[in-house]
Amino acid sequence: MMLVRGGVDNYDRETSQHIVAYLDILGIAARMKRGYERQKLAMNKLHNLYDFSMNISKEIDMEGYSDIQFKIFSDNIIIVKKLSEQPEKRLLDIKALLFCVSNFQCLEVKDSVGWLVRGGISIGELFIDETMVWGEALLKAYDLESNSAIYPRILLDSNLLPQIGPDEELTEFVRKDFDNLCFLNYLYIQHFGGQFLKNGFQMMLDELNGRYSERVYQKLCWHMNYVNRELDRKDEKKDRKYRLCIESLKEGVTN
Incomplete structure (x- = not known):
């Protein structure tokens, strides 16, 4: 417990199991430097990507889609979904996150936006609220994006693949690349x-x-x-x- 100017903090925040996508939009920094109008257009495109990605939950009946969380800072995006401890519900949580990220990437590469993105998706301990994001799941996803993805692909962490396992629909989200790394097959939904x-x-x-x-x-x-x-x-x-x-x-x- 900590007292700050009479306030009490019980230190009761805890991490829990989440699936996390860390995305980097390629070329945003260059767009910011091309004048006010271009950076304004890029900013609004990115905001609309979020809006359309989340609004699709109103068009589909997918359990758990509506409580996916986004954090956007400049050209980086974090997309997070808390995982249930129940195996069947956990698979639905994973499916919702993969569908959401796939929809976001589909929108990016088509003619409404025309951008490329790379990233990583991992499962692990995480804490997220309005103030902060903290945990190993984020570090793993970030490491995949910054050190391994290289190309405009979203790599899937090795700890995620066994949980996708034998589920026939979820396996369609997985493609193995020339370097034996697995990435998100976002066009599965297209x-x-x-x-x-x-x-x-x-x-x-x-x-x-x-x-x-x-x-x-x-x-x-x-x-x-x-x-x-x-x-x-x-x-x-x-x-x-x-x-x-x-x-x-x-x-x-x-x-």
Whole structure:
């Protein structure tokens, strides 16, 4: 217990099991430096991403979606869901968080926004309120984003994968990459979205104005290859003509 100017704090805050996504929107810092109007547009796009991601809970009947928590600070986003101790309810909590993050990422890469994001998702102890976020789950998710993700993908921590386990629907959220790391297959929830994805990709290229570094080029290629693979996998006739392409602009790459 601590007394501060007559106030009493019982030191009774505790961490509990949560699933946490830590996201980094690529290119936000550069957008902030391009003048007031551009940074204002970026800020409002980000706020709308939150609004639309949460409002979808009104359109779907998914248990636990409405009590997902967001924290947004500049180009970083934390999305958090407390986990039940009951196994069946716990799976529903995990599904709600993965669906929410997938919806957020889908909205980002399509033509309403045209941004790329990378991040990490982990499970572990966490405390969150209006003032602070604290705990190992956040540290693990942050470490995945900052040290391992590299490309515009959201990596899934190894402690999450066994809990997804044999659930057939949840396993569709998982893809294993060329480096054997597992990432969130956010396009699992997207159907007949090829045109919007292609338009969003063109927005990314237009914003770069034909010139980008080798590192940016690699990220664009990763995104292009992932989207094209998933559209092929879905084999939806309406989307067959929509494939992302960047090769014609390769001459714009700088070292």
